[in-house]
Amino acid sequence: MSVSPVTYTVHTLRLGTIRTDKSTAVHGFVPGTVLDVPIWAAAVEGGGRRLLVDTGLQDAAKWSAGRDPHTLGPGETIDAALAELGWRRRDVDLVVNTHLHYDHTENNLAFPHAQFFVSRAEWEFAHDPDGPQAELYDVDWTGPDLTRENYTLVDADRYEVLPGLDLIRTPGHTPGHQSLLVTTAEGTLCVAGDAACMMENLTTPTPPGTHVAGNLALDSIRRIGELSTAY
Numbered sequence: 001m002s003v004s005p006v007t008y009t010v011h012t013l014r015l016g017t018i019r020t021d022k023s024t025a026v027h028g029f030v031p032g033t034v035l036d037v038p039i040w041a042a043a044v045e046g047g048g049r050r051l052l053v054d055t056g057l058q059d060a061a062k063w064s065a066g067r068d069p070h071t072l073g074p075g076e077t078i079d080a081a082l083a084e085l086g087w088r089r090r091d092v093d094l095v096v097n098t099h100l101h102y103d104h105t106e107n108n109l110a111f112p113h114a115q116f117f118v119s120r121a122e123w124e125f126a127h128d129p130d131g132p133q134a135e136l137y138d139v140d141w142t143g144p145d146l147t148r149e150n151y152t153l154v155d156a157d158r159y160e161v162l163p164g165l166d167l168i169r170t171p172g173h174t175p176g177h178q179s180l181l182v183t184t185a186e187g188t189l190c191v192a193g194d195a196a197c198m199m200e201n202l203t204t205p206t207p208p209g210t211h212v213a214g215n216l217a218l219d220s221i222r223r224i225g226e227l228s229t230a231y
Contacts, residue, residue, distance in 0.1 A: 006164040007185050008046030013081040015039045015056025015187060016103065020068040024209040025197035039076075039103045042191045043085055044182055049162060050087065051094040052114075053180050053191045055107035062146075063102060078107040094161065098193025099174040100126040101136040112145035117161060119169065120153040122176025133174065133212065147226040154178065172217025173208050179224060187229030195220045 016039040023029045025037060042053040056078060057063070060070040074080060082088060095116045097105050100123070108116065129137045132198075142148055159167040164183035171177050173194045180191040195217070197208045202225065207217035 005183060006047040006162070008044050008164060008182050010182055010184060010189055010191065011041055011043040011045075011085055013041040013052075013056065013084075014074050014076050015041050015054075015078060015081055015107070016060060016070060016072045018068050018070050018103070022198075022209075024068075026200050026204075027207040027209050027211065027214065029200075029209065037197075041081075041104075041134035042180075043082070043087065044165070044180075046164070046189075047162065049093050050091050051096065051161075051165070052092050052111075052153060053065075053096045054098055054104040054193065055095060055110065056081075057103050059105040078110055096161065096167065096178070096180050096191075097122075098170075098179060098191070098195070099177045100139065100141065101133075101194070102139045103142060103176065104193065105139050107229035108139075108141050109143050109146050112143075112150070114150065116151045117154055117159075117177045117178075118151055119167075120155050120177070122174060123151070123172070125155050125175045131212070133210065168223065171221060172213050172215075172220045173211050175212055177220070178219075181227055187228065189229035190224045192224055195224060 018184045020037055021031050022035050023031045024091040038058050041056050057072055062071040089110055092111055092114050093205040095111055097118045126137045157169050166181040167178050170179040171200045177195055179195050182189045183223045205221045207214045211217045
């Protein structure tokens with residue numbers, strides 16, 4: 001008897017907003033266009049499992065100090081966003097961090113019971129970062145209830161989290177960025193994190209404005225296009 005493949009439903013979660021220049025999202029864009037850029041995460045459910053891709057912002061005031069303005073509306077906290085789906089924190093089995101910048105990980109400690117997936121390259125860089133991105137890693141990813149044992153460090157170029165959920169390497173924005181391929185009823189969806197910040201990154205293509213390696217970022221954008229039928 002053949003077994004039907006698992007398909008998943010993907011929901012977007014808005015977990016804050018950053019007011020910033022478009023040039024920080026699209027490399028080469030002429031500075032001067034200010035946008036309110038949402039901080040997105042994804043909630044994935046299927047086969048009796050519930051998973052988050054990234055955990056968003058928690059402390060808007062901290063990151064607004066001396067930087068671009070950050071806001072966190074009442075409906076954009078992690079608890080409020082999950083409640084819109086009828087979820088609670090304890091319903092989340094697994095968490096994928098595309099990378100370890102603050103706006104993708106600041107609520108990690110809210111899920112001490114979950115298993116996390118981070119690329120080993122990202123984990124190692126984030127614990128001793130250098131260069132202009134170093135301040136973006138000023139986050140605690142472990143604590144009394146969420147330890148190193150909660151984190152699976154992924155070395156593979158393609159890694160199956162669960163049937164129908166595959167991590168792929170998509171470096172460039174950061175050294176160890178990864179994206180998640182999700183099997184849905186409409187095809188293969190890629191939750192791309194900041195490998196592509198805006199649609200222009202994919203369609204032009206052009207790297208994100210913030211990146212450590214432009215050529216790697218372009219290779220990752222091409223890979224996303226090759227492996228997914230929807231972004």
